[in-house]
Amino acid sequence: MTRITVAGAAGRMGNAIIRAIMHDGGGALVAGLEAPGHRSAGKSLAEVCGVADAPGLVFDDIAQAMAQSDVLIDFTSPTASIANLGWCAEAGKACVIGTTGLDLSHDQILRALAAKTPVVFAPNMSVGMNLMFKLVGQIAQVLGPNYALEVMEAHHDQKKDAPSGTAVRLLKELCAARGWDYDAVCQHGRCGMVGARPQDQIGVAVIRGGDIVGDHTVFFIGQGERIELTHRAHSRDTFAGGAVRAALWLHGKPAGLYDMQDVLGLK
Numbered sequence: 001m002t003r004i005t006v007a008g009a010a011g012r013m014g015n016a017i018i019r020a021i022m023h024d025g026g027g028a029l030v031a032g033l034e035a036p037g038h039r040s041a042g043k044s045l046a047e048v049c050g051v052a053d054a055p056g057l058v059f060d061d062i063a064q065a066m067a068q069s070d071v072l073i074d075f076t077s078p079t080a081s082i083a084n085l086g087w088c089a090e091a092g093k094a095c096v097i098g099t100t101g102l103d104l105s106h107d108q109i110l111r112a113l114a115a116k117t118p119v120v121f122a123p124n125m126s127v128g129m130n131l132m133f134k135l136v137g138q139i140a141q142v143l144g145p146n147y148a149l150e151v152m153e154a155h156h157d158q159k160k161d162a163p164s165g166t167a168v169r170l171l172k173e174l175c176a177a178r179g180w181d182y183d184a185v186c187q188h189g190r191c192g193m194v195g196a197r198p199q200d201q202i203g204v205a206v207i208r209g210g211d212i213v214g215d216h217t218v219f220f221i222g223q224g225e226r227i228e229l230t231h232r233a234h235s236r237d238t239f240a241g242g243a244v245r246a247a248l249w250l251h252g253k254p255a256g257l258y259d260m261q262d263v264l265g266l267k
């Protein structure tokens with residue numbers, strides 16, 4: 001049985017992942033991890049997550065949190081995820097990372113560390129969105145260059161990064177399909193006398209508010225018609241189930257960087 005520690009255990013995704021491990025079965029919950037000195041350190045996971053039957057404690061030290069674990073599931077912050085992965089790489093422990101908002105330097109470090117230990121890194125762990133990652137490039141190719149591409153995402157008011165990691169990935173899939181450079185074509189918002197829309201542009205709109213779990217729409221806009229492909233997450237349980245599935249899949253795999261397309265067999 002794959003033994004799992006959850007980093008960011010007291011957070012929104014940490015809670016959902018702990019519920020998924022406890023109620024969906026398949027893995028064994030060992031411990032939670034929070035930052036050094038965190039208010040939850042030393043408390044039971046049951047208390048911190050409100051899951052009555054959850055075993056284990058929340059630690060603020062990764063060595064203690066991982067002592068009995070095979071895999072770390074980490075939905076925290078970019079700096080925390082990279083630091084936690086650094087520890088896992090040295091200790092030879094597998095790591096599933098769902099954190100978004102990583103910059104280029106985080107990305108480079110992550111790739112170097114994944115050469116030492118198995119890592120699943122994905123901005124969205126839901127089955128539906130991973131299918132959408134595959135479809136958007138195909139649709140863009142079939143429709144051709146006369147269809148404008150635009151991306152819109154909406155999330156809750158506590159989200160720190162924008163655009164979402166999922167939107168960034170959708171944009172990269174669209175750019176790959178068109179042979180475009182991401183930084184050159186992505187237009188983040190429009191304001192003022194922006195002029196006519198160039199053909200080689202992808203507009204990106206970001207909405208924040210309330211308790212929206214995560215909505216993403218890709219628009220394919222032609223003359224006389226348009227396609228809007230939308231994914232709406234109804235609950236964080238869809239991401240949490242994917243993260244646990246990834247942890248079970250990853251345990252025992254060779255060192256390397258994998259994503260949910262590997263886990264779901266969509267490659």
Ligand SMILES: NC(=O)C1=CN([C@@H]2O[C@H](COP(=O)(O)OP(=O)(O)OC[C@H]3O[C@@H](n4cnc5c(N)ncnc54)[C@H](OP(=O)(O)O)[C@@H]3O)[C@@H](O)[C@H]2O)C=CC1
Nearest residue numbers: 008011012013034035075076080098099100123124125239
């Ligand atoms: N890939 C996917 O499918 C999904 C990805 N995400 C991403 O996951 C990340 C977390 O989202 P969410 O759960 O909503 O955020 P939260 O802020 O609710 O949770 C993050 C948790 O990580 C904790 N944390 C911070 N630093 C450390 C550290 N060094 N070690 C351990 N824990 C730490 C935070 O503690 P505190 O706040 O008390 O400092 C908090 O409890 C975001 O990047 C989000 O975009 C979200 C949903 C799905």
Ligand SMILES: O=C(O)C1=N[C@H](C(=O)O)C[C@H](O)C1
Nearest residue numbers: 100123124159164165166214
């Ligand atoms: O922060 C969130 O909540 C989410 N983050 C991920 C992202 O940035 O794409 C995935 C999901 O949309 C929820």
